[in-house]
Amino acid sequence: MRHPVLLCTVLLGAAPLTAQPAVPPPSQTAQGDVAVTIYNNNRALVEDRRQMNLPAGRSRQEFRDVSAQIEPQTVTLSGRGIGIVEQNFDFDLLSPQALMQSAVGQTVTIVRINPATGAETRERARILAANGGVVMQIGERIEVLRDDSLPTRVIFDTVPPSLRPRPTLSVTLDADGGGPRPVTLTYLTPGLGWAADYVALFDEANGRMDVQGWITLTNNSGTPYVNASTLLVAGAVGQSGPYRGDRYGGGYPPPPPPPPPPGYDGSLRRPGTETAPRERLGDFYLYPLPERTTIADRQTKQVSFLDVSNTPAARAYEFHNGWLSTADQAISASSVLRFSSARNAGLGDALPAGTVRVYQRDARGNPQFVGEHRIGHTPMGSDIGLATGQAFDVKVRPVVEERTRQSGERWRTRMRYTVTNAGPRPVTVDVVQSGLWGDTRIIDQSLRSERLSADAARWRVAVPANGEAVVTATFDTRH
Amino acid sequence: VRALLFLLTLAVAAPAAAQPVVTSPAPERVAITIYRDPERGLSSMNLEWLGGYALVSETRRVRLPPGESELRFEGVTAGLVPQSAIVTGLGPAVIEKNRDARLLSPGSLLAAHLGQRLTLRRTSLATGAMREQEAIVRSTAGGVVLQTADGIETLRCTGLAETVVADQVPVGLSAKPTLSVRVRSPGAIERDVTLSYITNNFDWQADYIADLAPDGRTLRLFGWLTLANGDDTALEQADTQAVAGKLNRERVWVDRGDAPPIQISCWPSGKTTDLPLDERGVPPPPPPPPPAPATMRSSESIVVTGSRIMAREERLGDVRLYRIPIAVTVAARSQKQVALLERPAVRVERKLRLRASPGELSQPLDRVLLTRNRSAEGLGLALPAGKVALFASHGGRRILIGEGRIHDYTIGEKVEIRVASAPGVRARQSEVPDRPGVYRLTVTNDLPTPEEVEVELPLEARGSGLKRGDGAMLWNVRVPANRSAELVYRVSDGG
Numbered sequence: 001m002r003h004p005v006l007l008c009t010v011l012l013g014a015a016p017l018t019a020q021p022a023v024p025p026p027s028q029t030a031q032g033d034v035a036v037t038i039y040n041n042n043r044a045l046v047e048d049r050r051q052m053n054l055p056a057g058r059s060r061q062e063f064r065d066v067s068a069q070i071e072p073q074t075v076t077l078s079g080r081g082i083g084i085v086e087q088n089f090d091f092d093l094l095s096p097q098a099l100m101q102s103a104v105g106q107t108v109t110i111v112r113i114n115p116a117t118g119a120e121t122r123e124r125a126r127i128l129a130a131n132g133g134v135v136m137q138i139g140e141r142i143e144v145l146r147d148d149s150l151p152t153r154v155i156f157d158t159v160p161p162s163l164r165p166r167p168t169l170s171v172t173l174d175a176d177g178g179g180p181r182p183v184t185l186t187y188l189t190p191g192l193g194w195a196a197d198y199v200a201l202f203d204e205a206n207g208r209m210d211v212q213g214w215i216t217l218t219n220n221s222g223t224p225y226v227n228a229s230t231l232l233v234a235g236a237v238g239q240s241g242p243y244r245g246d247r248y249g250g251g252y253p254p255p256p257p258p259p260p261p262p263g264y265d266g267s268l269r270r271p272g273t274e275t276a277p278r279e280r281l282g283d284f285y286l287y288p289l290p291e292r293t294t295i296a297d298r299q300t301k302q303v304s305f306l307d308v309s310n311t312p313a314a315r316a317y318e319f320h321n322g323w324l325s326t327a328d329q330a331i332s333a334s335s336v337l338r339f340s341s342a343r344n345a346g347l348g349d350a351l352p353a354g355t356v357r358v359y360q361r362d363a364r365g366n367p368q369f370v371g372e373h374r375i376g377h378t379p380m381g382s383d384i385g386l387a388t389g390q391a392f393d394v395k396v397r398p399v400v401e402e403r404t405r406q407s408g409e410r411w412r413t414r415m416r417y418t419v420t421n422a423g424p425r426p427v428t429v430d431v432v433q434s435g436l437w438g439d440t441r442i443i444d445q446s447l448r449s450e451r452l453s454a455d456a457a458r459w460r461v462a463v464p465a466n467g468e469a470v471v472t473a474t475f476d477t478r479h
Numbered sequence: 480v481r482a483l484l485f486l487l488t489l490a491v492a493a494p495a496a497a498q499p500v501v502t503s504p505a506p507e508r509v510a511i512t513i514y515r516d517p518e519r520g521l522s523s524m525n526l527e528w529l530g531g532y533a534l535v536s537e538t539r540r541v542r543l544p545p546g547e548s549e550l551r552f553e554g555v556t557a558g559l560v561p562q563s564a565i566v567t568g569l570g571p572a573v574i575e576k577n578r579d580a581r582l583l584s585p586g587s588l589l590a591a592h593l594g595q596r597l598t599l600r601r602t603s604l605a606t607g608a609m610r611e612q613e614a615i616v617r618s619t620a621g622g623v624v625l626q627t628a629d630g631i632e633t634l635r636c637t638g639l640a641e642t643v644v645a646d647q648v649p650v651g652l653s654a655k656p657t658l659s660v661r662v663r664s665p666g667a668i669e670r671d672v673t674l675s676y677i678t679n680n681f682d683w684q685a686d687y688i689a690d691l692a693p694d695g696r697t698l699r700l701f702g703w704l705t706l707a708n709g710d711d712t713a714l715e716q717a718d719t720q721a722v723a724g725k726l727n728r729e730r731v732w733v734d735r736g737d738a739p740p741i742q743i744s745c746w747p748s749g750k751t752t753d754l755p756l757d758e759r760g761v762p763p764p765p766p767p768p769p770p771a772p773a774t775m776r777s778s779e780s781i782v783v784t785g786s787r788i789m790a791r792e793e794r795l796g797d798v799r800l801y802r803i804p805i806a807v808t809v810a811a812r813s814q815k816q817v818a819l820l821e822r823p824a825v826r827v828e829r830k831l832r833l834r835a836s837p838g839e840l841s842q843p844l845d846r847v848l849l850t851r852n853r854s855a856e857g858l859g860l861a862l863p864a865g866k867v868a869l870f871a872s873h874g875g876r877r878i879l880i881g882e883g884r885i886h887d888y889t890i891g892e893k894v895e896i897r898v899a900s901a902p903g904v905r906a907r908q909s910e911v912p913d914r915p916g917v918y919r920l921t922v923t924n925d926l927p928t929p930e931e932v933e934v935e936l937p938l939e940a941r942g943s944g945l946k947r948g949d950g951a952m953l954w955n956v957r958v959p960a961n962r963s964a965e966l967v968y969r970v971s972d973g974g
Contacts, residue, residue, distance in 0.1 A: 094618035096633040100746035109630065113639065118603040133749025147750045151604075151638035156631035165593055165618035197562045204796060214576075216562050220734070224651075293575060296651055298737055300561045302576040315797070326950030330892060332725065335797040355729050357563060357677075360796045362720070368512055369534040369677060370796045371726035389726035391797040392861065393889045399950040403938060422889040423794070466891075 030064040032182075034228040036192065036295065038217055040353060041236035044192035046225070048185045056178040058085060063169045067189035068222025070169060077171055079183035085172040094163035100130045102160045110138065110145075111153040191221030192295075194232050196354030197302065198375075201367055202313055202337060204360060209313035209339060211347055213306025215287055216354070217295065225295045234352035234377055235284040267373055272381025274343055276350035285350050285377075308347050313339040316385065317427055319396040323435025324413070330397040330420060332390035333429050335371070342381040351378040358388050393422040394429060394463070401472070409478050412443075417471045421463040431459045431471065438478050445473040498547040498661070505554040506537030506674070510718035511809060512800070513683045513706050517725045521864065521884040524682045526814060529709040531682030532558075532728070536675040543668040547574075550672075551659040556712040558679035562731050564658055568672040572664040578734075579659070583652040586739030589623065591649030592616045598644040599625060599634075614643065622744040636745035656736045679733075680709040683721045685819055685865030689848075691880070693872065697826055697857070698848075702819035702865070704790050704801055706809065713811040721790070723863035723887060724798030789818040792861060799861045825850060825857040831932045832897070833906050837918055837940075837970050840908035843900045844922070844932065846881060852892050862888040869898045904930060904958070911967065920966045924958040932956050934966070942968030 032050035039045075046067060054061070072089035092098065110125045125136040125143075134145035146152050194217035201210045215232055219225070279286040289303055317333040337358055340346030353376045359367040371388030378384060402414040419429050434456040442449060442457060449457040463469045516530030524531075541550060561578035581587065589597075599614040614625040614632075623634035625643070635641060658676075662668070683706035690699045704721055708714070790801040803817050831844040848869070852858045862885060869881040881898025888894050903925035911917045924930050934954040936945065944966060945952045958964045 093620035094624050095621035096624060096636055096745045097622065097747070099624060099631065099633065111629075113603075114605070116605055118605040118608065130747055132747045133753075134746055144749070144751055146638060146748065147752070149638065149750075153632060153637045153639065155627075155629045159617060159624070159626075159631055163618075165620055165624075195562075199565055202796070214562075218734070291574070296577070296579055296581070298580040298734055300578040300580075300734065302562075302564075304573075328950075329886070329895065332887070355562065355731065362795050362800055362802075363793045366510065366536065367675070368720070368722065368795055368800065369514070369726070370798060372729055373727050374729045387727055389797065390724060392724040392799055392887055393794075393797065395889065395892070397949075400938065401947075401950070420889075420891060422891050468891075 029224070029226045031226050034225050035231070036225050036228045037231045037233060038192050038194050039233050039235060039237050040194060042190050042193035043237070044189055044221075046185075046187055046189060050183055050185065051180055052079075052183045053180045054082065054173060054175040054178060054183075056175055058172060058174050060170055060172045063171065063185060065223060066169055066185070066187065067191065068166065069189050069191045070167075071188045071190070072169060074186075074188040075169060075171075076186050077173075077183060078186075080181055081176040082181075082183065083174040083176075085174055088170045088172075089167065090162065090164060090170065091167040092162050092164065093167070094159060094165050097130075098163050099156055099159070100127065100134060100154075102163065103127045103156055104130055106157075108136075108157065109153075109155040110136075111155065113151040113153070115150055189221050192217065192219050194218070196305075196352040198306075198351070198354060198356040200313075200337070200356055200358045202315075202358055202360050202370070204315055207312055207314050208310050209337075210309040211306065211311065212304065212308075213349075213351070213354075214302045215289070215305050215352075216300060216302050218300050219295045219297055222297055224297050224299075227292045227294055229292050230289040230295065232287040232289070232352075233281070233284045234287065234350070267375045267384055267386050268378055268382055269338075269385045270383040272341055272379040272383075274379065274381035276348075276380040278350060285352065287352065306347070306349055306351075308349070311339060311347055312345050313337060317391055317394050317429040318385075318387070318432065319417075319419075319429060320432045320434060321396075321398045321415075321417070323433075324400055324403075325398060326400045327397050330395035330418070332392065333394045333396055333419075334387045335389050335391045335394075337386045337388055338384065340381070340383055341378055346381070348380065350380045351375060351382075351384075353377045356386055358386065394427055395420050395422075396429065396431060398433075406476075411477050411479060412474055413477060414472065414474045417459070417461070417473075418468060419461045419463050419471070420468040422466060424465050426462065426464050426467075429461045429463060431461055432456050433458075433473070436475070436477075440478075441476045443474050443476045445471070447471045449473065498549055499544055500549045500551060501541065501543055502551045502553055503539045503541050503672075506539050507671075508538040508718075509714050509716070510536045510720070511681075511714050512720040512722055513681050514722050514726060515684060515864070516682050517728055519682070521886060523866065524684060524705075524707055524814075526707055526709065526812075529680050529682040529707055532560075532677055532679050533681035533708075534675060535678055535714065536673060539672050539674060541668070541670065541672050543572075543662055543664060545664060545666050547661065547663045549659050549661055551657055552674055553657070554712065555658055555674070555676065556678040556680075556710045557655065558681075558710050558733075559656075559658065560677045560679065560731055560733055561656075561658065562733075563677035565675045566660050566672060567675075568670055569660070569662060569668070572662045572668065574661040574663055576660045577658070578656060579651065579653065580656040580734040580736040581652050582656070582736040582738040583648060583654055584738035585741045586619070587652055587737070588645060588649065589616060589643065589741055590619045590739070591652060592643075592645060593619060597625075598646070599627060600642055600644050602640040604640055611644075616643075619742065621742055623741065633745065635743050636748075656734070678710065682707050682709075685723075685863040686816070687865060687867040687885075689825075689867055689869045690877070691827075691869060691871045692824075695829055697824045698869075700820070700822040700825050700858075702821070702862075703816040704803070704819040705814060705816045705865075707814040708809045709812060711811050714809040716806040717809055719803040719807050719809060719817075721801045721863075722795065722798050723801065723861065725887070726798065789821070792820075799863065801863075819863070820860060822857055822860075827856075829931075831901055831904050831930055833922075833932070833934045835906065835908060835920060835934055835936055837910075837916075837937070838908070839910075840906060840920075842906060843902050844904045844906060845897050846899045846901050848883075848894075848896045848898055850894050852888050852890055852894050858894070859890055861890065862894070867896055867898065869896075901926075904932070906934070916971075917967060917969045920954075920968070921963055922956070922958050922965075923963040924961060927960050929960050930958050932958050932964070936968065937970065939970050940968045941971050942966060 035047040037045040107126050110123045112121045125138045128135045197214045197216050199212045316336045319333040357372040360370045362368045373386040397418045399416045401416045404412050437455050447459050449459045461469050512534045600611045602609050614627045618624040686703040686705050688701045793800050828849040832847045833844050850856050864886045867883045870877050871880045883896040883898040908920040936952040940952045956964045
């Protein structure tokens, strides 16, 4: 317990004296005017416009405060009257071991401390080797460093210029004249990503919904971006960056989970064809943050981008049954929140990919969470159906009632779907039977079905309040 | 240690910023709604690893100066999902919401001083004299390199008692991940702000106690609402609710914070006196200790409140909400139980059940309780999923005669609980010699009472005494006391 207490006193003593800003002001960072463009796939383009005082002719310039995960091969540097001779990315790190290795053949100062008296003796020593142990020459003697385990300080005269505390980008420039000038550094880096988060407050009685949209950006790149102009691109450019592994000792957190796959998107029921009133570049919507902001390292930042109230929304129920599946006990239907992103009677915007969290007010009027679902990038004008959870009161029990062989390979299968509603309002449940591939026919049914595809048929089953409805169907199949 | 942490937080917050930092230390009022782990199914809660979650709504009184300021929320749970945090009550004054996970640790303290001055303190082990000198941190990559007035030195490669001392906490490092909003307002603000968020590491379930009447026809059903908080944060005097039903959840990545230790490594330090083992190199690190067994820790307090307070049920969209009528404290790392429901006389049917498929078989039958969730049977209310313990009395003593689990039952559903297996009522089945596809099933009863037995067979089974059930063929038979019953059936190919 001694150490924390000590540390604490030090901190307390220091606290009132200092007046440090919560983020380093621009003067403390080597970054200049920073613009960050962030994509959904944990990747960002950083543009850093710095004032540099360059000597005329060739000079080597180090760039501090770039992303700790910079992809050095993507760096470009531009400025008036400068030419690039070479770019280097040095990751020979300064550590005690590297320091000792580079001191081989050099002379260092050895300070021995007498354990009984504390008296110090200084000597100059020449490092002969540092393999498994340090062998050195002091005058005419050859010694192993700290072979006697006695306290011994080793003082090196200099740090070799090639050793750096962090991987460092350096560029050798050829400037046509000396003097200060703006220089623009651009590079790609992983570790910055974003997604949208939506808060939907659903008013079931009135069939309305309020939606707020938040841009959530995360910075795990190891570096803060100070007072950055930030642009978010709703899309993923290229594939993930090159393998970096643990080349620099790791230490970076795992990247956030990948965005939902671009393929099947269960929430998007009908893609829209309207163009949203947002900035656009090529195929992508752009979401600029309204003002400059500092994106600290290990920060999750949220900024509002959408606020729509009173948009129509409705609750629907869906149930999917696999081929030949019988349930012992009734299974809850999915509760689906349906709404539109259209200009008319909808959210009136394109929705960048993210998670929609749905809330409903309880009997006391407090919003309560009732489920969430991820959506992909959704164009304006789309119909969206979010499966937010399982209905407690609306259940379906599918039963294979009979299965008989007709002739040869033909079979008859009679299914019964019992749909129950323990709720106080009548509901309509979409019962979908899948697995109807091939030449399956429905030869008899108690309710008209709609063939959604070769594989699936749907019955829209109206169930009264506190009641049940039964649908039967007989399928003629090859197997 | 808690007081210490608090001081640390204070110290971090104290350096006033270019924009003033206002800290809201704790909520005035808090409400919590606990949701079950949607993936847990019917297994029990693991108190060390709660997979459910909760919605926490906190009301906080805040005073903000005019202009730009940063409002920090302290006393939030550790499992907070930052993507879900909602701050209401400040209106358009909110510019952005931040959650910072750079944590103060020995390693981050040193790393933040890279290129800056610290004090290097050495204590003589001989005399106890302390010597302090200035040092600049030159590197913290794989060991600490310092620059002193003497030259370049390394930390703790010398055998001396030495350490570095900082004079302030670097900006942006905090004891725990912090949630804050940046606010800009033309005038000073004083008002109630609501902070709500979803937090992981909570869970709940129903626990039913059923006492079977001596006649075996009715039971008294009592249900507990058992909720658990696996977080380090207690929710004091909270309006507490629980939601029954299964809601969809998405995986989100939450930065738990980065608190690196100091990396100390030195140059090769082999000696002439080293044992040969050491010459071969550094021995491999010891294997990590085995994970602690996932047992319930005895130190966890289990709070059982009186059953006079009963949770009230209401409908919430498509799920059910149970509201505890009084404010309760949901303590950190604890489990709490409140009465959920009580039904004095529920009519039940006890049956023995077997699910058989063609093949060799020899096993005891399952004892199941059957009823319907209707008021006619003495039920007729939503039954959230949970465990059922079945008791009977024997000579004035209460004896546990079975344990089962139920899933969410709504009103009107058939309720079926498998509570035990009956070791003395067994089924044997084998194929009849020389008659492929024909099976003989024998049920033997060692009880002194006749027993109702229901055997479920595949739809393809044919035989006298078989009835068509829901997706199966049923053989319902009353096996006489201390006797047996026999069925011969054929499995057709459906033709």
